[in-house]
Amino acid sequence: MKSPALTLVCLMAFGATSLIAQETARERAQRTLPPQVFDDVAALATEMRASGIPDEPLFNKALEGMAKRVPSDRLIPAVRAYAGRLGEARGAFGAGASVPLLVAGADAIQRGVPSETLRSLPSDRPRSPVAVLVLAELLESGVPVDRALDVMRQAMEQRTQDAGMLDIPARVRRLIRAGVPPHEAMERVRRALQRDRGGNVGPALPPGTEPLSDQRLRDRLRRIG
Amino acid sequence: MTFRGFFWLLVTTVATGSGATPLAAQRDLTLEVGASQIGPPLDVAGDRARFVIGGLRGSAYSAGGSGVFGSVLFGQTLDDVTGGNFLSGMVSASIADRWTSNLNASFDVRLMGYGVQRPFPYRAFAAEGGPSLRLRTPNLSVKLSGLGGVGRSQLELWRLEGGRTRLFEDDLWRAGGTAEVMVGPVTSSFGLVAGRHETPGGGYGTIGGRVVLAGLWGLAELRVDRWKTPTSTEITGGLALVVPMGRSWSLRGFFGRTDPDPLTLAQPGSGSGGVLVCRNLLSSGDEEPPFSPYEIIRYGETTSRVRLMVEAPEGTVTVHVMGDFTLWDPVPMSRGEGMWLVELDVPAGTHHFGFLIDDEWHVPADAPDVVPDEWGRMSATLVIEGGL
The missing domain is CATH 2.60.40.10 (Immunoglobulins)
Structure with a gap:
């Protein structure tokens, strides 16, 4: 290295970048929020943590409000309402739910999905935030709850990947835009999903063994000699 | 009613039966090319017949679940003596009604045609169909199907010394039903199938097992059946595979022993197998993906x-x-x-x-x-x- 000083400057710069990257939402909130607002959010986070609600999403919500230039007096009620939805999602998914799943659940509730519906998502395999997101999209599009849950169940059983899962509401919306009623749109997509897994295996290959194995043909060949 | 009359009646049913709702919205068309090998029946001396095969398969379904599935397959023999070449086709029309999220009723109609030129001109047409009722929950599927069918085969035989051609024509029919019970999720289910069919030549009874595995890698169905035919007892079955390769390509194959057919009276071969490379030409999934930021x-x-x-x-x-x-x-x-x-x-x-x-x-x-x-x-x- 030609210049040890330059190396040191580069290392410091890299270190600073890494430090910023590793900063938590709480640390950033402490650094950027007005002290009174931070104290209120921190007190709320402590209170919620006791009931199993993670604090990272709460500090993120406060930072979001700041970034969107929301007045300070409207920040705390919004964070409190968000904490309530996270708690509702935790009630639906259980104590072991991950933070991404709780955030997705809180979003779904914000979009009008009842927590009972979230609870109805199949629980025999890990519930994915993407599945929750897709369920909310489908219900928002006007798809009946039972059909939406049916499709989600099918997609989860087939272990449909995230991209494929996210494609479901997009396909439904496209059909609805084309004038198809929501429940019919959902049925078409469900059918397509079934076909995607190779549902139509079709007849065994090759078809039959005629005419060599045709019993009557063989009899006649014998008779004709 | 003559067979020909019945045949055209069924063609009309296929064409108009599910016309109440437009079919175009849910459709796909696939080109298939591959190779297959067919073994002669166990008690018949002869070589295996090898074919280059290719064809098209496609489907169109309405929103209610009614629709049409069809396939046509052409085979060109690689041997001069046995097998000849064949052209086969199948159309399956289903008129379905979904009563609840778990219960589905359908009526299926299938038309099949098969013809070869060598070693003897042989043609067979068959039409069969019947109602099905399927109950499906996340871990259980029960399906009851009734099936009736009619067919006709034509065979031209000639005697080398006389040079005369004789035409044999037969009316065929079958009537029966099957029951299928599968247990387990879509990704890994297993179950039993049993059926009974009556034909002019006697009764066919079958009982068998199924294992179906599905995942991102594709779909595999392993089946074993025991058939009691009027003339023999046969064990048939094998492995059917569908393996997707990207969005538009897939691999399809079957290896095993095909079933006897109570309608055409075809006997199981000693073993057959085939692989097809499939290219999806048209699909409702071809639409432009939505914008994502x-x-x-x-x-x-x-x-x-x-x-x-x-x-x-x-x-x-x-x-x-x-x-x-x-x-x-x-x-x-x-x-x-x-x-x-x-x-x-x-x-x-x-x-x-x-x-x-x-x-x-x-x-x-x-x-x-x-x-x-x-x-x-x-x-x-x-x-x-x-x-x-």
Whole structure:
């Protein structure tokens, strides 16, 4: 290295970048929020943590409000309402739910999905935030709850990947835009999903063994000699 | 009613039976090319017949589940003596009614045609159909089917010394039913199938087992059946595979011993197999994918590489992205081909984000997964699942 000083400057710069990257939402909130607002959010986070609600999403919500230039007096009620939805999602998914799943659940509730519906998502395999997101999209599009849950169940059983899962509401919306009623749109997509897994295996290959194995043909060949 | 009359009646049923709703919206068409080998029946001396095969298969379904599935397959023999070449086709029309989310009723009609030129001109047509009732829950599927069919075969035989041609024609029929019980989720189910069919030559009874495995890798069905025919007892079955290879290509194959057919009276061969490479030519999934403001370029253990993109009006000076993954710190984006772009390492999680176009909050109107915030605006959502 030609210049040890330059190396040191580069290392410091890299270190600073890494430090910023590793900063938590709480640390950033402490650094950027007005002290009174931070104290209120921190007190709320402590209170919620006791009931199993993670604090990272709460500090993120406060930072979001700041970034969107929301007045300070409207920040705390919004964070409190968000904490309530996270708690509702935790009630639906259980104590072991991950933070991404709780955030997705809180979003779904914000979009009008009842927590009972979230609870109805199949629980025999890990519930994915993407599945929750897709369920909310489908219900928002006007798809009946039972059909939406049916499709989600099918997609989860087939272990449909995230991209494929996210494609479901997009396909439904496209059909609805084309004038198809929501429940019919959902049925078409469900059918397509079934076909995607190779549902139509079709007849065994090759078809039959005629005419060599045709019993009557063989009899006649014998008779004709 | 003559067979010919019945045949055309069924053709009309196929063409108009599900015409109440447009079929075009749900359709696909696949080109298949491959090779197969057919063994003669166990008690018949002869070589295996090898074919190059190719054809088309497609389907069109209405919203209610009614629709048509059809396939046509041509085979060209690789041997001069046995097998000849064949052309076979099948049309299956289903008129379905979904009574509840778990119970489905359908009426299936199948038309089959088969013809070869060598070693003897042989043609067979068959039409069969019947009602089915299927109960499906997440871990149980019960299907009861009734089936009736008629057919006709024509065979031209000639005696070498006489040089005369004799035409044999037969009317065929069958009537019966099958019951199928499968247990387990769609990804791995197993079950039993039993059936009974009556024909002019006597009764056919079958009982068998199924194992079906499905996943992202494709679908495999393993089946074993024991058939009691009027003349013998046969064990048939094998492995059928469908393996998708990307969005448009797939591999399809069957290896094993085909079933006797109570309608055409075909006997099981000693063993057959075939592989087809399939190219999807048309599918309702061909529509343009919806716009997404992000693209996950590479998944990682803790962070994934994500490209974020947004369109901005002509004359825009600055565009930033900000969200949970930037701790709501605006990150500048670069002007690209008609888009503003930036690539970031994003940790696993459910993230809210949006764009600042000349310092104005913006979320694309057609972006999927948009969620309202607590202050009357919208945010886009990005989910990255951990450990992928």
